[in-house]
Amino acid sequence: MNSKSIENTPLILSKFASLTAIRDIDAYELSFLKTLTELLKVKDISIYKFNNINTPYRLVHYSTKNASIDIQVENIKLPDEIKEAHEKIQASGKIYKNKHNLIVYPIIGFKGNLGYLAINLLKGLTEIETKIISSLLNISHNYYSLLEENQKDKLTGLLNRKTFDDNISKIQDILNTEHQFIDYEGKEKRADKNINQFWLAIFDIDHFKRINDNFGHVYGDEVLLLLSQLMKKSFRANDLLFRFGGEEFISIVQVCNKETAEQVLERFRKTIESFDFPQVGQVTISSGVTQIMEKLGIASDIVGRADQALYYAKEMGRNRLYFYESLVNEGLLEGKIKEGDIELF
Secondary structure (H helix, E strand, O other), X not given: OOHHHHHHHHHHHHHHHHHOOXXXXXXXXXXXXXXXXXXXXXXXXXXXXXXXXOOEEEEEEEEOOOOEEEEEOOOOOOOHHHHHHHHHHHHHOOOEEXXXXXXXXXXXXXXXXXXXXXXXXXXXXXXXHHHHHHHHHHHHHHHHHHHHHHHEOOOOOOEOHHHHHHHHXXXXXXXXXXXXXXXXXXXXXXXXXXXXXXXXXXXXXXXXXXXXXXXXXXXXXXXXXXXXXXXXXXXXXXXXXXXXXXXXXXXXXXXXXXXXHHHHHHHHHHHHHHOOEOOOEOOOEEEEEEEEXXXXXXXXXXXXHHHHHXXXXXXXXXXXXXXXXXXXXXXXXXXXXXXXXXXXX
């Protein structure tokens, strides 16, 4: 190690320490990109996240030219060199490099490859820079796994309840600001204001206690697991999916209007209704939905509205979907519905 690299050691160690102080995956990704740009000479740097069917669902791009971070979660178009890197890394498992000083590294989580880190360099890497990236990635792989495991429900792999408030806060940040998205080529794409409607739905498995009593908890857990897998297939990669507790699940979808939200959520209800669960047979869900409109507010109040619509669905015979706002407007819901008035299982 030369004298310059020795001088940089405290800075590098400080960066490592600051990275591992972050407890949120999204914030960690942003900080990770900024850290690399401070330590290396790069033109721009990106993180591409892929879902389980190899479709990109999140792009975080940092440009040193204007020191800006841009995030895309829809309609992500992969540059040709990233497509080539994706194919070659999938086939070989090795780092991808091309003659234009682009280097692409796989990002590993606790369930395998999650996506790619793409670095466009101003020049080739020195030996010490190569070691810096390797060290950061080794730490990142281990720490990413810990963060991901901490934020995911162990049975279903969905987001867990303790991440819920943080995600509501992020949505409120979006409602507080006029968001714009920048694609990889730098062209501005201003989001339609109407697309920033967020709808929260609570799904509760009907008569789940009977499933556990009649078939045992092993089959009960299998129902939870299969339902979560159907959720992942039914919703988009950027929709937020939670196991909220027991047999209760939450989805948060971003759509242009209430009608679209109803189509998406009703399609999922019918998917569950028509699925043949092994040994158990037909399983149905009741759903309550509300719009997230608060730019500031308490997450429990938002959930409380959806809960009231859910209780109404249970009271009306189960296997139904109701919107809180519609029930209030129609005079069918007045204030809170007491939990003790209906059977929730």
